[in-house]
Amino acid sequence: MTDKISVSVIGASGYAGAELVRILLSHPSVTLAALSSVSYTGQSIAELYPAYRDICEQILVSEKEAVEKGDVVFASLPHGLSQELALECDKQGKLFIDLGADFRLDDGETYTQWYGKEYIYPQLHEKSVYGLSEIYREDVKKARIIGNPGCYPTSVALGLYPAIKNGLVKADDFIVDSKSGVTGAGKTLTQKTHFPECNEAFSPYNIGKHRHTPEIEQTLSRFASHPVKVTFVPHLLPVNRGIISTVYAEKNSGYTLEDIYAIYRKTYENEHFIRVLPLGEVANLRNVRMSNYCDISVHEDPHTSKLIIVSAIDNMVKGAAGQAVQNMNIALGIDEKTGIDFVPPAI
Amino acid sequence: MTDKISVSVIGASGYAGAELVRILLSHPSVTLAALSSVSYTGQSIAELYPAYRDICEQILVSEKEAVEKGDVVFASLPHGLSQELALECDKQGKLFIDLGADFRLDDGETYTQWYGKEYIYPQLHEKSVYGLSEIYREDVKKARIIGNPGCYPTSVALGLYPAIKNGLVKADDFIVDSKSGVTGAGKTLTQKTHFPECNEAFSPYNIGKHRHTPEIEQTLSRFASHPVKVTFVPHLLPVNRGIISTVYAEKNSGYTLEDIYAIYRKTYENEHFIRVLPLGEVANLRNVRMSNYCDISVHEDPHTSKLIIVSAIDNMVKGAAGQAVQNMNIALGIDEKTGIDFVPPAI
C-alpha cells in the first residue's frame, strides 16, 4: 500500500466522475484519497450510486480537501470551474487531469466564443497538454496539466488521424455524423432524457452548434497542419453507453481502399487500444462497451468513391474516464494499460 | 357493407403485411377479402400475431385465392415474386400495389444489377407508377400497378424534393446518413437482430451497397432532371419503428436558410402528411411513430454553410403500409387520408 499513488476525483457525483471512481477502485497502483462534489458534500458516493455499496462508501468532501489529499487530481466539472483548481494543483506540484472543457482548446478566444467564459490564467493553458493519448503520448509524458479530450472528438480524431496525417483524404472539410448513448448527456434530468421520451426515440441535436465542434476542428487542423472544417451533427441514441461516428471524406487520388486500410493498420499497429477492423467488417459500439478500445473500420462507397470511416468507443471509458486514467498512467510512467485493460463483454 | 372494396394482402405474415392488415382492418371503405402467406398457409393471422386475436382470425390462403378475392391486391414479398402477380392482376383488371422492390426501379438493368433478377414483363414496368404519393399523385390516380417506395427512399426523397426541385442545392451528390428501427429488418431471425446482440448496440451496415441506393438515386435524378448520386449509409437503430435520415447538401449561392425554409413550407403547404417543422426544431422519429406523417426540419451549419435536412417517418407506416394505403386511396379516388389519419402518440 505504501507506494500507491493517492488520487482524488473532483466532481465525483457526475457520470464521468462516478466512472472514474469505478475504474480507479480496481487500479492496482493507486488509492482513492478523496472524492468531492459540491452538490452532495457530506453524502456517501454509495448513496448516490448504490452499485458501489460496500465497495466504496467514501463521503464526498470539499474540493479543497480533495486537492490536498491527492497527488493526482482528476476534475470532472462543468466548464469554467477547473481553472482555479489547475492553478492550485500546479502550485502544489500535483498532476491535474481535467475531464471538462477548460483545457481542451488552445485558443482562449475560441473558448470564450463557444463557452462564454474566459481563460483566466493563460500560462496554465500554455503548459497544458491535450490528452489524446495515442497521438500526443510524448507530450502527455511530460505534462502536469492534461486536458482530457471530449467524447465525440476522441472518436472522430482517432478515426481520421491516419487519413489526414498520411494525406489520404482532402482535409478541407468533413461530414461527421455522430451518435451517442444517453450517459453522454450526463446525470442532470431533462425532458429529453426522461425515459418515456428518450426510449423509442431518435434525433439529431445541437446541429452546427455543439461545443465539441471547435475541439474536433482544432485537432484535425493540427493533424493536417492547416485549417480543417467539419460539419458535425450529433444524435442522441437510446442506449446507455457508446458513440459511433460515421465520417465522410473525399479520398485523394491514387489511393485504393486497400491502400488506406494498410496505412490504418500500420499507423495503429502498436496501439493496444485501437483496433482497425478487417476490411468488410463494420465497427459497432457493442464491441467496445465497458472497455477502453476504439474500433475503427474503413469503407468506400463504390460509386461515389467517398471514403467512410466508422469509429466506435465507449463514451464513458475511452471517451472520458478510461482515457483520463490512460493519461495518468502515461504521465506517471507506468504501463499505459494498467487498470484499464478491460475485455469488452460479448453480450 | 355492399359497396366496400374487397382488398387482399399477399405476404400478410411479414411485418409490412401485418401492418397493412392492421391498417386495413380499420379502414372504413374496404373489407379484407383474403390474406395469403406461402410459409403459413392454413394458419390464422392471429396465431402469428396474437395482437390480432378476436379482431382478425382469418386463415392464410394461397396467393391464387387472394388474387381472386381482391379487387385491390397488395403484395409484400421478397423481390422477384411480384411480377407474375402483377401480370395476373393486370389481366383481371385489379389494382395491384407492390410493397416489394419489383416495381420501384425504371431500369431493368439496374434491377438486375442490384437484385440479381430480371424484369420478365417489361410492359408491366412501363405501365407501373412509382408511388411516392405526395410527388407522383397525378400518376398514381391513373395507375393500376403501383410500386410502393422503399422506407429509406421515402424519407430521403420527401426530405430533398423541395431543395432539388427549386434548385436550392447542388444536386450532384448527397451524403445520406440514415438510421432505421429494427422492424425494417423484417421478421426473419438473424443474429444481428437477436435481442441481446441488437439491444445496447448500434452500427452502420451494407455501406455503399444497400439496395435502396439506386432507388434513391433514381428519384432524386428525376427531381433534378439529371443524374444525381448519393453516398448512402444506413444504420440499425435499437428501436422498433422509425427512420431518421440526416442529409448533407451544398446550398446554391444566394439562398439563406430562411429562404430555404420558406420554400419548404410553400412546397408542402397543402400536404396533410408532411410537416415542415419551424426553424430551430429538429425532426425526431418519436413524433411520427404509428402515423403516416413525415416530419422534416432544415438546418444550416453556420461555419461550413452545409445544408442539413432531417427527415423522420415511421418505416412501417409512411415507409410501407401507410403509404401503400394512401396510394390505394388515391388510385380509388377516395379521400387520401381515409383510414390512415392516425394521430401519433405523444408518448
Add this chain to the structure above:
Amino acid sequence: MTDKISVSVIGASGYAGAELVRILLSHPSVTLAALSSVSYTGQSIAELYPAYRDICEQILVSEKEAVEKGDVVFASLPHGLSQELALECDKQGKLFIDLGADFRLDDGETYTQWYGKEYIYPQLHEKSVYGLSEIYREDVKKARIIGNPGCYPTSVALGLYPAIKNGLVKADDFIVDSKSGVTGAGKTLTQKTHFPECNEAFSPYNIGKHRHTPEIEQTLSRFASHPVKVTFVPHLLPVNRGIISTVYAEKNSGYTLEDIYAIYRKTYENEHFIRVLPLGEVANLRNVRMSNYCDISVHEDPHTSKLIIVSAIDNMVKGAAGQAVQNMNIALGIDEKTGIDFVPPAI
C-alpha cells in the same frame, strides 16, 4: 358537426391527459372544446407534445374556461384537485370523469390515510361511480361523476373478477406482482426515470405502500362481498407502455383449470375489450399496447396447485385514457367502442 359533444380535458399536459387528447381527436362523436393546464397555460399542446403539431394546436387555457366550454369534462390531476371541479361540473350539469384518485375510494378515511387529504364534499362521493367499465356498466350509464380506475387496479380487478365472483378461489388474500411501463410514472422528471438509470434496470418499488393497494382491495372486496387483502408489489419495467399483473391465488377445491378457464370465457364472452386467451397461451403486454384491450390468461402450477392469473393492459389506454372514454361513451349512451376500437399493432 352541430351535434358533436363538446369535451374538455383538464390536466392535458400530463401523460394521461395527452393520451386523452390523442384519443378524443379521432373520436367521431366529440369535439375538443378546451384543454387546460396549470403549469403551461398559454402554450400550445403541440409545443409540449410535438407529435401533435398541425393536428391539435390548441392553446392551454384555465380550468375555469375548460369547465365552461365542455359538456363533458375529463380531469387528470394530482389527487386532491378534482373535488372542486366535480362540484362545479355537478352544479352545471356536466358529466365529470376523473382520471385521478379523488373519486376511486368509497371511504373518506381510507382516502385520507393513503393520500393525506380529505373528502370535502361527501355528497359528491355518494353520487360518484367507480368506472370499471365492464363490471359497473349499469352504474356508469347513470353516472354524472365517474372515478376512473387506476391502471394497476384495472389490470388486477379484471383479472380476478371471474374467479372471485364465481367462488373459484379463496378470496382472503392474494399475491399481486405487477410490472408497469415507465409512462405510468408520469411526465415528472426523477432520477429513477432518467434514461441511463431506468434503461437496463428493473426493481420493485413502494412495496406494501403503493396507493393503488386500497383501491384494489376495495374492488376485490366488492366482488367477494367480504374484505379481501392483497400483498401488492409493483415493479418499474423499462418499456414505455403496458402493465402485466401476475396474480397468485388458491383455488377452491373441486375446480380444475379447465373449469376455471370455461368460467372466465363465459364471464367475458360478450366483452369486446377483454380477451381470455386459450389455455396454454400467456398474456403479453406487447399484444395490447396502443389498444383498449385487456388480455387475460389463466394457469395452474401443476405441483402446488396455485392458480396464476396473468392480466395485460396498456396502462395509458385501458389503464387510463381509453377506459375514461369508454366510460364517457357508456354514460352518453353511445356505442361503447366508439373511438377506442384500436387494433393493437403486431410489432
Add this chain to the structure above:
Amino acid sequence: MTDKISVSVIGASGYAGAELVRILLSHPSVTLAALSSVSYTGQSIAELYPAYRDICEQILVSEKEAVEKGDVVFASLPHGLSQELALECDKQGKLFIDLGADFRLDDGETYTQWYGKEYIYPQLHEKSVYGLSEIYREDVKKARIIGNPGCYPTSVALGLYPAIKNGLVKADDFIVDSKSGVTGAGKTLTQKTHFPECNEAFSPYNIGKHRHTPEIEQTLSRFASHPVKVTFVPHLLPVNRGIISTVYAEKNSGYTLEDIYAIYRKTYENEHFIRVLPLGEVANLRNVRMSNYCDISVHEDPHTSKLIIVSAIDNMVKGAAGQAVQNMNIALGIDEKTGIDFVPPAI
C-alpha cells in the same frame, strides 16, 4: 506464467461460455488452454464475438482437445452432454465445473422427469457437489465435480437461505416471481427473442414448468431439512443482463422485520459478494450488472404481514460464469474473489 493453471472452456460459443472466456482472460492465476465448440470448431472465438478481437483469437477446438489441455475444465452445454466429459475429467484427475444442468439435481429420477435424460454414471453424481458458493463452500473446497447452480436458483436460494435456515418463515411453499434479462435465453435465435418482438414486450413464460423449479425446491428443502415447494413463475425482461426474484413468504410469529433484517445481515456479514441492503432500500438489477454481487433486500407488507424478499444478480456472472470461477477459486484454494471482484458500473 509457469505456475498458472491451465483451464479449458467447453461450449465457449454460447453466452455463458463466452462470458467465462471474458472473465478468465483477466484472471491472474489461470491461462486459457483451449476453447471448444461443436458448432463452430475451426473458427476463432473473436469471429463469433468481435468484442474479443485482438484480445482472444483462439481457434475453437474439439472437446477432446479441450479436456486434454485443461487442468480445470468448464463445460457450458445443453443438458445431457456433460456426463461423459465429467467421467473423462474424473479419470484424468481434472477439476470439472459444469454450468449446465447435469450435476445440479441429486435425484436421477427428478432429472429424468424434467430433462428427459438419464443419469448414466450415478457414482459421478454422488461425488459431485452443488456449487452454491456461499452456502456450500466447504463441500466445494473438496470437490472435483461441481454442478454450478442455475441462474434463477442462485437468486432464489441466496435470497431465502437466512430466512429458512433460521426458521423465520413458514417453509412449506413460496411464491417466486422472477424476471430475467434476455441473455438468459441464450444465443439461439427465436421469434420471442427477435428484437422487434422482445423489445417493448413483457410476459411470463413456462409457468409451473420451468426446469429450474426442481433445483430451487431441492436447495430450499436442504435448507429447511424438509420438503419445500415453490410456485415459480419466470418472466422475460427486455434488458440484456440481470435477474430480479421477488419472493413472497409467511413470517413465523414473533419476528419483526427488524429482527429478520438483523439476521440477514448477520448471516452474510462475511460474504463479500452478498450485500444485504439497508431496510427501506430495494434491490435493483442495475446495481449488480457486470459483477458477481447478489443484492438482497427484505420488506414486509404492513397490512398482510407477508415477508417479501427481493434478490438481484447478474444472470451471466453470479448466475453463471462468475459463480463458476468463484467455485474454481474455492476448489483450487486461492482467494475466492480472484478475477471476479468487478465493481458494478454505476451507469
